[in-house]
Amino acid sequence: MTVDRFLIRGVGSLDMPLRVLDLxxxxxxxxxxxxxxxxxxxxxxxxxxxxxxxxxxxxxxRGMILVSSVEHAL
Structure with a gap:
């Protein structure tokens, strides 16, 4: 299996990155x-x-609230 890298940027409280991981x-x-x-x-x-x-x-x-950008970083 290939390991993918995702770079996610946004604005909000610290629980937002945790919501991304939950998703x-x-x-x-x-x-x-x-x-x-x-x-x-x-x-x-x-x-x-x-x-x-x-x-x-x-x-x-990208569809999440307060996520400003998502990149598939290779």
Whole structure:
């Protein structure tokens, strides 16, 4: 299996990155490593995970409130 990297940026409380991880777990994504960086109201999350459908995961994450960008970082 390929390990995918997702870079997620947004604004909100610290529970927003946790909601992203919850969404991934509900979609059956196996998360290997997560790095959360929070400064003020902004956050950045780097997730290394194994997703069967990474593009679908990106679209679902983009649909979340307070997520400003999602990238599939190779």
């Amino acid at each position: 991934m777990s509900l979609q059956g994504v196996t998360v290997y490593r997560t790095v959360i960086d929070k400064e003020g109201d902004d956050y950045c999350v780097l997730v290394e995970a194994c997703a069967q459908r990474p593009q679908l995961m990106i679209e679902k994450t």
